[in-house]
Amino acid sequence: MKHSYMTHGVCSRQINVELDDNGKITDCKIIGGCMGNTAGICRLVKGIDAEDAIGRLKGIDCNGRGTSCPDQLANALEEALEKL
Numbered sequence: 001m002k003h004s005y006m007t008h009g010v011c012s013r014q015i016n017v018e019l020d021d022n023g024k025i026t027d028c029k030i031i032g033g034c035m036g037n038t039a040g041i042c043r044l045v046k047g048i049d050a051e052d053a054i055g056r057l058k059g060i061d062c063n064g065r066g067t068s069c070p071d072q073l074a075n076a077l078e079e080a081l082e083k084l
Contacts, residue, residue, distance in 0.1 A: 003079060007072040015031070017077060019084060025046055026046070
């Protein structure tokens with residue numbers, strides 16, 4: 001299942017994730033932001049359960065913004081899981 005999420009409060013603009021029927025992340029692309037960091041985050045989460053990724057990424061802050069690209073990815077994954 002493919003899901004697109006428009007980010008809030010960060011440099012990246014959009015997050016596209018794909019989950020299999022069991023909630024495992026099969027693909028991840030973050031549009032905008034720090035290319036090296038966002039590509040690295042996506043490689044790290046690919047192949048793991050979305051719930052595990054959410055637990056690791058939720059609440060990470062970027063320079064006092066109250067959110068970050070990893071935190072926004074956690075939000076995107078939560079939304080995607082709701083639609084499974």
